[in-house]
Amino acid sequence: xxxxxxxxxVISVVRLEKDLxxxxxxxxxxxxxEGKVKKQSAGLKTLDxxxxxxxxxxxxxxxxxxxxxxxxxxxxxxxWLIDLxxxxxxxxxxxxxxxxxxxxxx
Numbered sequence: 001x002x003x004x005x006x007x008x009x010v011i012s013v014v015r016l017e018k019d020l021x022x023x024x025x026x027x028x029x030x031x032x033x034e035g036k037v038k039k040q041s042a043g044l045k046t047l048d049x050x051x052x053x054x055x056x057x058x059x060x061x062x063x064x065x066x067x068x069x070x071x072x073x074x075x076x077x078x079x080w081l082i083d084l085x086x087x088x089x090x091x092x093x094x095x096x097x098x099x100x101x102x103x104x105x106x
Contacts, residue, residue: 061095
């Protein structure tokens with residue numbers, strides 16, 4: 001019997017079959033493979049979380065800036081240069097939201 005395609009949320013597929021004595025016995029047809037365990041020192045967990053939060057905030061900053069830069073560039077000639085400061089401030093606000101810090105921007 002060929003297994004149909006299963007969604008990612010399916011953990012196992014079990015069929016109940018009767019044995020010679022008439023009792024129902026479970027037969028496992030499919031079982032999801034166990035995921036790898038993340039190996040990390042306990043003390044470095046908070047450092048890793050903070051570093052990844054910072055990297056994601058930088059990524060959000062750059063994506064936001066590029067988006068605003070492209071809009072300014074299409075508005076008018078040299079619009080990206082004219083709107084440089086507001087675009088950087090808006091990108092900074094986006095990054096600040098990703099960092100989840102409530103520091104005021106100047």
